[in-house]
Each structure stands twice: as structure tokens, then as C-alpha cells.
Amino acid sequence: xxxxxxxxxxxxxxxxxxxxxxxxxxxxxxxxxxxxxxxxxxxxxxxxxxxxxxxxxxxxxxxxxxxxxxxxxxxxxxxxxxxxxxxxxxxxxxxxxxxxxxxxxxxxxxxxxxxxxxxxxxxxxxxxxxxxxxxxxxxxxxxxxxxxxxxxxxxxxxxxxxxxxxxxxxxxxxxxxxxxxxxxxxxxxxxxxxxxxxxxxxxxxxxxxxxxxxxxxxxxxxxxxxxxxxxxxxxxxxxxxxxxxxxxxxxxxxxxxxxxxxxxxxxxxxxxxxxxxxxxxxxxxxxxxxxxxxxxxxxxxxxxxxxxxxxxxxxxxxxxxxxxxxxxxxxxxxxxxxxxxxxxxxxxxxx
Amino acid sequence: xxxxxxxxxxxxxxxxxxxxxxxxxxxxxxxxxxxxxxxxxxxxxxxxxxxxxxxxxxxxxxxxxxxxxxxxxxxxxxxxxxxxxxxxxxxxxxxxxxxxxxxxxxxxxxxxxxxxxxxxxxxxxxxxxxxxxxxxxxxxxxxxxxxxxxxxxxxxxxxxxxxxxxxxxxxxxxxxxxxxxxxxxxxxxxxxxxxxxxxxxxxxxxxxxxxxxxxxxxxxxxxxxxxxxxxxxxxxxxxxxxxxxxxxxxxxxxxxxxxxxxxx
Numbered sequence: 001x002x003x004x005x006x007x008x009x010x011x012x013x014x015x016x017x018x019x020x021x022x023x024x025x026x027x028x029x030x031x032x033x034x035x036x037x038x039x040x041x042x043x044x045x046x047x048x049x050x051x052x053x054x055x056x057x058x059x060x061x062x063x064x065x066x067x068x069x070x071x072x073x074x075x076x077x078x079x080x081x082x083x084x085x086x087x088x089x090x091x092x093x094x095x096x097x098x099x100x101x102x103x104x105x106x107x108x109x110x111x112x113x114x115x116x117x118x119x120x121x122x123x124x125x126x127x128x129x130x131x132x133x134x135x136x137x138x139x140x141x142x143x144x145x146x147x148x149x150x151x152x153x154x155x156x157x158x159x160x161x162x163x164x165x166x167x168x169x170x171x172x173x174x175x176x177x178x179x180x181x182x183x184x185x186x187x188x189x190x191x192x193x194x195x196x197x198x199x200x201x202x203x204x205x206x207x208x209x210x211x212x213x214x215x216x217x218x219x220x221x222x223x224x225x226x227x228x229x230x231x232x233x234x235x236x237x238x239x240x241x242x243x244x245x246x247x248x249x250x251x252x253x254x255x256x257x258x259x260x261x262x263x264x265x266x267x268x269x270x271x272x273x274x275x276x277x278x279x280x281x282x283x284x285x286x287x288x289x290x291x292x293x294x295x296x297x298x299x300x301x302x303x304x305x306x307x308x309x310x311x312x313x314x315x316x317x318x319x320x321x322x323x324x325x326x327x328x329x330x331x332x333x334x335x336x337x338x339x340x341x342x343x344x345x346x347x348x349x350x351x
Numbered sequence: 352x353x354x355x356x357x358x359x360x361x362x363x364x365x366x367x368x369x370x371x372x373x374x375x376x377x378x379x380x381x382x383x384x385x386x387x388x389x390x391x392x393x394x395x396x397x398x399x400x401x402x403x404x405x406x407x408x409x410x411x412x413x414x415x416x417x418x419x420x421x422x423x424x425x426x427x428x429x430x431x432x433x434x435x436x437x438x439x440x441x442x443x444x445x446x447x448x449x450x451x452x453x454x455x456x457x458x459x460x461x462x463x464x465x466x467x468x469x470x471x472x473x474x475x476x477x478x479x480x481x482x483x484x485x486x487x488x489x490x491x492x493x494x495x496x497x498x499x500x501x502x503x504x505x506x507x508x509x510x511x512x513x514x515x516x517x518x519x520x521x522x523x524x525x526x527x528x529x530x531x532x533x534x535x536x537x538x539x540x541x542x543x544x545x546x547x548x549x550x551x552x553x554x555x556x557x558x559x560x561x562x563x564x565x566x567x568x569x570x571x572x573x574x575x576x577x578x579x580x581x582x583x584x585x586x587x588x589x590x591x592x593x594x595x596x597x598x599x600x601x602x603x604x605x606x607x608x609x610x611x612x613x614x615x
Contacts, residue, residue, distance in 0.1 A: 231464050235456050237445035244408050247432025247460025292447025
């Protein structure tokens, strides 16, 4: 684990409910900002009015139809999806780093990402786009992600060993295999690779409300599961055996964590493609401020993960407008320097 | 209930195999309540495995372990933790928790994830920290403490489980004399409160001085089990440890001191 200084002790006055409330308020403000910013800037109040009137089913007579469309059909779904994706990746990172006792564990460690990439390209290769239309790639990615995760656990089950190192190694091996197959298919397909490259680098360009509902549902379910296991994850920081000594049902914690996390990440990855680093940088930065207790860490990682990804997405849309940058470039571009700054200024070095 | 269940710890013909080796072979052991039992033996004799068998985390090939009359295999992790607590060897504290938060983990199994700790839980936690002598730094980050202090945090955590059986797995092996004595002394005092202590140890003299009875383990079997004076003889130790052992008479004690003596 990265040895943090004492900062987190001084944040104790921020009791969990208070700090989550503060973070949620921050997140809502960022959401509004994200909807407001773009090629056409829309005032906060207009966003509130348009959304409110839409929810109540009232006519939007005082706004131009273009503005209403921009808010309701373009920006709001995209921004919400970004927010929930950030929450999913960051909370999963926090939980996995605890479960696997590995500071480098990210949401993709059990093979979700590589599976999603392979699933997406396989769908394209098999002509799924013709059959299923725009939902083909997300669906293929979701199925691919689940298949690879199932494969990883199949290997663990066959060896009758669920020790965390074995799981991680199986995830890495199977993930690498899936990535190799993805690259092979990309070379073979040649022409359609632009769309696929966008997927592999992370993109929220074309998103509808269907996607928002699917991702929202799975993130809510996944977060409920992670909230239930958060406390017991603390004991796993020692070792699985010590957690057992402390009376924790380790098997239940492990399966719930991986189940909830896979549901969230597989759904999110299916719609947005691969966004790296969120699941590493946000939880580690938070540990630095609030300590390691997963009851604070997991919910706060979710909220600050959304904020982080919302800001990254705003930058991706506006930096070289009207062009759009892949999100992965931004998360690494602002994430890595910020993280390094924290490492350099913290009192301790890496353990 | 068996007649033998007047003993809190009953080990019946336990064999443990971790392929291809047999770690414990046909172990039978009854331990009476309110006693401090020390388990000695060379490296690889099976001491740690025996602790894990008693704690219920090591599956056995044959035989059975009963704690308070109930087979450990039939208890859930939470049910076991309510009766048995373990202080593992060389515990390393995770980053980002205060001492108090670490000790609080001992009460997790009593409460569901959404329940808050009761006032009674808080009292138990405070009392455990006082007993282990770490109450003064309860609000410090646990990972910043010295090795000896961290081991005492692990000891406090075990106490906060309020166990009837306390298992120490070479819990003092890496500590200096003062910390070693402090932990052993508190473990001894616990036996007066009705706790049964089973400790694997390396220090033969400390074990002889502290324990009510000794178990001498060698190559997965029990060589001797009885009062310290009966177990600790020069001949037995030389045979089990395959080393030359010298005895030095000790003032005020019937037990001599044992020291390893290099062969020339």
C-alpha cells in the first residue's frame, strides 16, 4: 500500500454522512456545469427549468426547440452516463484494492475490459451491427466482459483455489489472451477500426436515454452491494485468514464484491469503452485524505469518481472543440500529474 | 455431549495432510479450562497448523476438534469468532486506520453491516486496549507504530472478541523482552478470568515459566504433554530439537534454564 501521511487523521471531523453530503452537492454542481458548457452555453436556471418542465410534462414554450433538444437529448444523457460511469469505476477500484490487497488493482483486473473489447469487435466482425443496430457493440461488449470474468472464475473453481493472487493471475492471463484476439480481429477487419478505436479509448459521443437507464440501474444495484460489504472489506486488508479469525464470512464478501463490481463495470464498459486510471487515482487520492475505512472510502470514491470523470469529459469536449478527444487521454493527462503531485508532497514514500 | 467435553478444547485423532506431506498425524489432546498451555517444537513440527486447526481455518483429513463441545467445522466464522480469538505472528497493520478502528474490527462479527456499535461494545474495546497497554495511543495511525506496539494492537483486537479460548501463534516471537513479558503476563492473567490460552512458542524457558502445562510437538505428533517439569528434560529436548542442550540451575525455581550449546 502507498504510505500516506497523517492528513487523514485531521479529516475525521468530516463524519461519513456529512462528507458524503458535501461531496454529493459538489457533484450536482459539476453536473450542472457539465450540461451548461459546450458549443452553445446554457444558463443553469434554464437547465433546471427545462428539466423540471420535462419531468412534469409541461410545454417548453419559452425555450427554442434546439435548446430543449440540446439539454434533454444530447447533454443530459451524456453527462449522467459519465457521472455514473465515473462512480462505478472509482468505487470498484476502491473495493478491489481492498479485496485483492493490491494497490494496483483496477476495475478491470478480473478481465472485464479485455472481455468487453473482444466482445465489441467480435460483434462487428460477425456483422452484429446489421442485426442489432447501435446497441450491438454495447451488448457484445457486455457479453464479452461477463464471459471473460466467468472464465477467470472457472479457472479458479477448477483449481479449487480462490486465493486472490491466483484470481488476479488468471485475470491477467485471460485478459491478455482476449486483448491479443481483439488486436488480431482489428487487423483483419481493417476498415471499421475507427469506431472500434474510439471504443477502446473511451468515448461518450453517441448516447441515448436507454443507455443511461441501463447503466444507472446496474450502478445503483452494484453500489448497494458494495455498501453492504464495505465494512467487512476492512478486515481483508490483513489477510483472508485473519478476516476469518475475526468472524467474517470471507467467501460471501468476495463473491458479493466481485459480483457487484462486475455488474457495474461490465455495463459501464459496454457503453463507454475503456477508461483507464479513474479506478486507481480517485481511491488512492481519497485514502490520502480520509483514511482506509471502506465505509467512508467506497461511497466517497463513487461521488468523487463522478466528479473526476465529469471534469475530464468537459475537457474532452471543449479543449479542441469542435473536435472531441478520447476520454482516456484526458483521465491520464490530468490524472497522472495530479497523482504524482500527491505522491511527491506526501510525507511518506511508496512502501 | 461426550464425557470428554468437560474440556473446552478437545482434539480427537486429528490428521492434517497438505499434499504430499502429512503435517499433523493422529493428534489427540484435551485442554482443561482456565489454563495456559504452551506448545513447543522445532520449526516445521506443525505448531502453526495446530493453531489453525483449533481456529477452524485448516480443514482436517480425519478426526475432529471440539470447542466447548461443538465441532469447529460445524460453526460459522462468526460463531467461531465469538468463542475463539487468534493473535497471529508478526501482524502488519494496514494503512489508514487508527488503533481504535483496528480493535473495533473485533466487534464486526457481532453486528450486522448496518448496525452501530453499542455502548457495551465501546466499553469492551476500551477495556481491551487498556489491558494490552495501548490505550494511550488509541487515536494514532496503527501502521506508524513499532512492531511491538502493532503486535499489542493485534492482542487487544483478540481480547475485544471476548473469547473463551485465546490462541497465540508465536505472537511474541519478534518482540523484545519487555513486550514479550507484557503480553505473556496479560495472557496469564486472562486464565484467571476463565479464558483458556493455547500459545505456540519458541522460547523454551519462557514457556516453562509461564505455562501450566506444555505440549511438545515433533514431526506432526505429540511427543509429550504434561507439567513443565515433566516435559522439559535435557534428554527429551536434545532428541526433539536435534541440538546439544545444557541446563543451568535456576534460583527459586524447580525448572533449570535450558540453553542450546554448539557442538564442537
